[in-house]
Amino acid sequence: MTIMSNDHVYNAIIIGAGYSGLGQGAQFARDGIDNFLILEKEDQLGGVWRDNTYPGAACDTQSVIYCFSYFLHLGVSRMYAGREELLGYLNALADEYGLKDYLRTGQHVTSAVWDETDKVWALTTKEGTRYRSRALVPAWGQLGTPNIPNFPGLSTFEGISFHSAEWRHDVDLTGKRVGSIGAAASAVQYVPEVAEVASHLSVFQRSANYILPRNQQVFTEEELASFQRNPETYRQLRKSIHNEREAGFERTRRQTDAAAEGMRLAREHLENHIQDPVLREKFTPDYDFGCKRILRSDDFYPTFNRENVSLVTEGIERITPRGIVTRDGVEHEFDVLVFGTGFQSQAFQAGMEIIGRDGVSLDERWGNAPEAYLGMSVDGFPNMFILYGPNTNLNHHSIVAMIEAQNRYIRQGVDYLGADEQNVLDVTPSTLRTFNVQIQDELSKSAYSSDCSSWYKNEDGKVINNWSGTVAEYHALAAELNLADYGIIGDAEVAAELDLAGYGAS
Template sequence: MVRTEVLIIGAGMSGLGQAIELARSGVDFLVLEKAHDVGGTWRDNTYPGASCDVESVLYSYSRERKPDWSAAFAGQAEILGYLRTVARRRGLLPRIRFGVEVTEARWESSTGEWIVSTASGTTYIGRFLILGVGGLHAPQVPDLPGADSFSGDVWHSSCWNHDADLTGKRVALVGVGASGVQLVPHLAERASELTVFQRTAAWVLPKADTPVPAWRQRLFRWLPWTQALHRLRIYLRREKRGIGFHSRPDAMRVAEQVVLRQIEDQIDDAALRDVVTPKYRMGCKRVLFSNEYYRTLNAPHVHVVAGQPVALRSDAVVDDAGNEHKTDAVIYATGFDVTGSYDRIHIEGVDGRVLKDEWLSAPRSYNGVAVPGFPNMFVLLGPNGVVPYTAVVVNIEAQARYVVRAIRATRSARARALAVRPEAERRFQDELRGRSGRTVWLAGGCRSWYQNGSPSGTVLWPGSTLEYRWRLRRLRRRDFVFIPLQNREFMRAR
């Protein structure tokens, strides 16, 4: 058995962000990571063209600046290198247990501790449990009839097969989300025929990506405050754009015109233009960025199918109209099961409550970080704790500081545990329900994973990150129960 005060599950961007904050605060902790490297999403997603759609200078920790980003929008390898450097520079590596797959986390009411079991048999015990497992971890792959009979290669974009040579092959790409849009130009250069299955057209804005000049890198290195100002400018610009997402969906029309002009200018065939033109408000689904996507669809060997596969044959994909498309390889860019990361770990709270069962109808939380019935447990980038229009790092850092405040409050109350009151979560969800209806995510005329069956109706935070950070600036003690060991009030706080 290994004991510590705080156990963090996951060494991706959220887990490392929390580790940085705990280390700064002098709190003892360990990070349990099932892989053998840090990085999470940026370690696993190595498909060609993988890059961030948020500016590099903002997609980084506020206290861990990198003055020499090579481009305005960094690629996968550079982001992963940055996270490795941060972990090393901050002295986090000795606190990370690599190759440790967590199978179960169980709250022990008698001792006020979390008992964490692992596949290797080692047990870890901590007062506080922090889930930094992320929502982009469990690939979502369609279960198609005939999959066993397909003779070609099949893989998900997040598990890229680097040994497969697609040169001269017939390739079917399923999905035009963020990964799919980035993959299309790469695949079109190599495949003899590329068939793109598009269930719903995406809004794809041009990407203002340019190399960062050497003089700017030197300026940021010599005068760090200039990079801080640059970061602040980008952050505030994104917050201004965010108004169209969370408050004024009609304002998205301006950006829509940019995409519509791009479609008109870059796609020659009128029928294809109609197929790739979205029929819902921009922002209702994730907004994508690419300078090559629409232009690539013009190529004679690239075909867009308005629909989705329904079956596989030995050498073909069958669409929902019954047409067969001959192919040698199928690549799924079909996204992730956002709750799958939590489902793979048996997380048991008070009286045997299981998180997976509690979130069976829809995941929900208090302030995006706490769940009733699970004392001393916090979720990073959990339900209602994230927005899709800016860098997730902004919310990660706000949540990491909030967790430290909760730990300090528990200590100052001389309590063994704190538990969010169920009525506090209900008030939070009721507030969000009253606000979410005006957001583009619910009022934009589409169906997406942003929507769910929770009381709030959405998995997102329906406001600005400025407001979210302000909300998390302090811990509302009246929304929690602080429980001395063996206190009966603890049982009533379930």
């Protein structure tokens, strides 16, 4: 492989061109930082909205809060937008802020190594290109690496199989016997679509989910015209939904009245659509509300009233050439298997090797318990800021609200690094330790820590994906880059001279 070296040192290199990476680029552009790149391994931007093309793919958060506050999605057609509209929004964001000038597609970064002498990150791509940057901004996300469990006999299946995030559009499901392994966030969207064409669809559910109605709202032409003519009407709707979702955080606290209300609403939604008492029981969760991701769907439950749709709750024993054998000994025959089995949500590095100070890899530093100060900074990995990193996921609100706070914080860090080539930001171990102890204590009181199997927790039961509080609480913590958190004391005057908003020193 020929290595092409780029000796130019960038102020920042962002890895990934989804919501968080493009949001960071837009924040840089808005604040006059132009010496940066966005490296994307695929041939176009979009992140999960580029990759997830399955039938029915849509956002399960209201669209009016699933956009950046400075670039409203005024043309959105409905409250829960589909995949095409969200991808269109990201392209419009990139066009508005000229991000395509900074975007390099087909650049799969495989390693990033901290250079202590030059105080830069040295990046190498699979394609053989090297880059150097003062700041490293990984924007991998938490739900980008498809996960297919290693079922016994998986390789023997003679039909067609694929993960929902790698949908085979060349496979016509019309008249086919289809098995969906999984019944969670992606499945509740594609199952109703597949049921319309399959001769029979069997949905394999490991555990039931709490599902609330979406109550989809399609905006009228008059409403859309009002959004465009007077964006304040959109902002007022956005504020109302923001407040409603923030108040919904109480539902994630264990054994609260709000959680009981959430359970009641989910049970009511189930009972409104499923009359069969046996099927109702199979769809009723046996764990605390909020322990798993809360789903929203108007058409998932009604799908199971169709004669060509079955729910299978017996565990999967093995996969055979003809289909699936469940633990009760029954063989279910299929032409196509769809794996709605989620993602490697704790693979925060997306297979990339990151080497920090003293040759320590991020894998070694983390083990099976990823942690980062504010979800962004890891001790021993200077000038690295992770977007949508450990303990920043939400179950009650839009992740874009978290990303926007991170984008502003990281811009402050890049400003500080750009002021002097000797400046380094390496969060102190005590800062990270204190932060992590506090949020883990708070998480212990939440439904996320209760007794269920969820992608929020590692194998030891530690919640490593979710944030412990509200969006407002996170914004308050991430509002200012405090140099003391990075062991830098007495630079307040320097920060003032640089006129860099947000710096503080104790």
